[in-house]
Amino acid sequence: MKEAHCKHCGKRIYNDEIALNIKIFGKQVGYIRCYDCLSEFLGCKSDKLRKTSLFYKNTGCSIFQVKYTYEGEPNE
Ligand SMILES: [Zn+2]
Numbered sequence: 001m002k003e004a005h006c007k008h009c010g011k012r013i014y015n016d017e018i019a020l021n022i023k024i025f026g027k028q029v030g031y032i033r034c035y036d037c038l039s040e041f042l043g044c045k046s047d048k049l050r051k052t053s054l055f056y057k058n059t060g061c062s063i064f065q066v067k068y069t070y071e072g073e074p075n076e
Contacts, residue, residue, distance in 0.1 A: 006036075024038075
């Protein structure tokens with residue numbers, strides 16, 4: 001997966017957003033949403049989702065250690 005986009009609004013999404021979608025909906029999730037659309041869907045603040053992502057990442061959740069996109073690499 002080179003680049004991922006929100007299935008809902010089409011915005012570019014990043015690794016942590018994909019990881020959070022998988023964390024919430026499971027590995028078979030086919031409908032990846034950005035933080036904004038996900039927060040709307042879940043009825044919470046997108047800021048809270050960002051913090052949740054960061055929390056899982058920092059506590060070493062394996063889902064968040066996987067690279068789902070090539071974000072941050074040159075020639076992007
Ligand atoms: Zn979106």
